[in-house]
Amino acid sequence: MNPQDYTLQLWPGAASGMAHQVDWLIIAFTIVTLFLVVPIFVCFTYWAWKYRRGRNVDRSHRESRNVKIELSWMLIPFAITLVFFVWAARLYDIEQHPPPNAMVVQAIGRQWMWKFQHPGGQWEINDLHVPENTPVLIDMISQDVVHDLYVPALRIQMDTIPGRRTQLWFKADRTGQFLLECAEFCGTDHSEMAGSLIVMTPAAYQAWLAHAGAEPSLAAAGKMLFSSYGCSGCHGPNSTVRAPSLIGLYGHPVPMQGGGVLVADTAYIRDKILDPGKRRIAGYKQVMPRYAGKMPEADLLRIIAYVQSLGQSGGGA
Amino acid sequence: MAEHAATVGVEVEEQFFSAEQQRHVATLGMWVFLATELLLFSGMFLVALVLRVLHPASVTAVALHLKFWIGATNAAVLIVSSFTMSLAIEASKAGLRRAMLRFLVATAALGVLFLCLKAYEYYRDWAEHMMPFLPGRPYVLDGDPASRLFTNLYFIITGLHGLHLTVGICLVLGMAFFGRRAGFLSRHQNRVEVLGLYWHFIDLIWLIVFPTLYLLNR
């Protein structure tokens, strides 16, 4: 951690035109509201002091109602604030209508990571690389609970909801690395569901895309972890312990203990690794240890990817 | 009915100034309470409506499994029970204690008849595998996951209505039990009226539940 991480910061960095517009909106709104409220504070305090009991001041012409005054301080501030309603609504309208030529990035939120897939098929976890000065549309969905993709430097966020697609778009105009967070509470490690938005020059972005495709796949990394965690000891093809084989598991129905059938999706596999005793399957004794708290998220993700790949290789068996 | 009419009135509790005030309070209190009850059920009607918009085919599939004739009969049973309840109230106003008791018992009996029919309907649902929430029991519309939502909602709505009706029956029987004593009408006549409001309300709710679940989606 750098020492400058601890310096006091009072205004967030901005990485898009929209961010500057929102800043201007809130600055203007703050100034106007100060004009509306400072008189209240000043008058209340000053009058409370001036007219305190025992003080000889002029208290004649006391009023206990005056409809004209009341109507005016009811309607004039309201009319003034309506300016800001319109202003904010216009910015919102821009946020709601992505340009048709926007580059589409698919995003999936799940406990507790973000997965982004670029138009060329390259994908990344938690970090998102985007080219500068290009409209980017993020089309997102959640795999489990409600999340919320939030990039403070862009002044935008959008909930990520299971079973429903949502979108946000932006055009970053500054290269650099910016915070990317989950803003909707999504469980234990909600606060660690964060990464970076990395805005690059278009050329650097192209170079990154080419490089990203060359990285070893998650599943390949997961296969190594599968043996290093000892999973293959029981679930592998040559094991002596009676544990269910994972080949052809992913995406297929699993009979549950006590009846019922469940489709083995990633959430299910994840649950079974973290807390195998929770949703037992029919015909097996519960002997597997819990991995909750023992396996870092990144490893878990890779192992799930590996199990997922086993499912596909099973080919509908 | 050659019954000697008893005096009718209310015994004033200590926080009130007059019997008139006490009657007003009791009636208003029940109306206010019923307003909250209506909102309670409205929440579920809203969910039913949303499900119908989201998954019309699934909702229809469930509705076709519901026993229309039981729902309709039950609606009729409750309407008759409201009628007997009104008669009980009229009898209480006239000071006819014995007539009031008979009508109260008749009302409770009709309520029990409703519950019996409802229980039979639940039994049929069980037999036809229409209880997706039971672990280990297959569900007849398993290929249609969205139908589970409406089926579950059907049980929650009818269950909650049944709960209200059960409370109503207990109150009616309790009223009949305490109403046996002489002098009941001279001290607590307005309780019968207030209870009547509640009973009519349960009836009214069924008259909304029935079309919402059984009728609209067929």
Add this chain to the structure above:
Amino acid sequence: MSPSDLALRDPVVPEATIARQPDYLHAKQTLSSWFFTTDHKRIGILYLVSITFFFILGAIAAGLIRLSLLVPNGSIFSNDFYDKMFTLHGVIMVWFFLIPSIPNTFGNFLIPLMIGAKDVAFPRLNLMSWYLYMVAALFTLICVVLGGVDTGWTFYTPYSTFYSNSWVLPALIGVVLIGFSSIMTAVNFVVTVHTMRAPGMTWFRMPLFIWSLYATSLIILLATPVLTITLVLLIASRAFGFAVFDPANGGDPVLYQHMFWFYSHPAVYIMVLPGMGVMSELVTAFASKRVFGYRFIAYSSMAIAALSFFVWGHHMFYNGMSESASLTFSILSFTIAVPSAVKVYNWTATIHKGEVRLDTPLLYAMGWIGLFVVGGLTGLFLASLAIDGHVHDTYFVVAHFHYIMVGATVEAFLGALHFWWPKMTGRLYSEAWGRVSAFLTFIGFNVTFFPQFILGYLGMPRRYNTYDPQFQVLNVVSSAGATILAAAYIFPMIYLIYSLFYGERAGPNPWDARGLEWTTTSPPPPHNFETPPIVDFDPYDYPSRAPEGG
């Protein structure tokens, strides 16, 4: 003015009255006379004690949250523990403190006194409401003992139904039960205000506190059942897999959010309106002046109650809601600021040319104005669509609603406690300590929560146990402020309890205030008035012209 001055100003303490009839505190002293009481004043005291207990519990949770946030890497408490603490803080503070605080203690104590009735309309229902509160509290405590719940007080699905491994069910049952407790109290209040007013107490002679509690009760009646049924559906989902909101079967988690906020946004006004009612009483009493614009303030309470039902969508601007719905909810949220603003301006005008005494209750009232105005206007920021897109679900929101709730409810609660303490207990507290506490509350609160506006604008989301190190300085400031605030809450508990035993005896009207509750003895007799009052005067009938020379 020192307390002894106050006592001197009312030299005619009617000792004879006290001797003739014991007051409600001394009428009967057995334990069962408290636990089976139907006296609205005693029930108010029962609520005061239980609500204070839960306030302490919620405050401890808040303290642990602030402790954990001293460091950015979450090394003090685990994420799991932190999540349970903020959930506990939210659930307890919202349902066991803020919502019942002023209505159930001061409302119970004062409504019959203020309208000249012997008791509320349904005294036994009133007691039952307290018992339900306690049963609900028991479920919440059971939940805590078993290991706590980690969903946040909003219980968003599908996390709360299928993903959380904590004790969600007892917490949900507790909230459902306390909803019924609220409803019972609200039924009681509405019926009492409608039917139990003393002869001559017309609607526009009622104190504004009564108006605001009436509006509050209407909101409770219309909103709480919706929460109840929503949580019942949630319980069915979690316990039996009913899955009404479960996206895996085609259910809609956003529907849950709509139904939840249909209650929980009006609930904000359930918390704020009683505080506004208290303000009307405090400002007039300590300005010794007729309230400015009585009718506007009364109508604005009703307007707030009505509008509060049409703004819930502003909690959901950024979850894929349609643009037209967002625009509608945004403009409606701007509108609801109008009746709130009227009240604030009118109280300010009430001070003008009054005969002001800067005693403890008024200091709390001034703190109220300061905090509520900031909270209310930042509410307008949040209602502005594009700003919400940035600060939604960040510490900006946390700061905003703490300004509203601590500002409008806790300040008013403490102000009311100091104002009516002599009436409730018959004793006077130390004025000097009262002023110190009122001052500390204001300072401590601002030090705690103002930095959170900046944190939110910088982009720190709420409910984060670990955070980016750039946010640490402001978090440390905020935690430091929390310790000041803690002191400001502890002081009143000490000197108020001390005054119970050693405080000077209060006369019937130590503040020289108007209103029926000040015409009876302190503490009042069991049936409130020796002779049933007849009202032939307007509310706040302070002298319309100040005495010559002030």
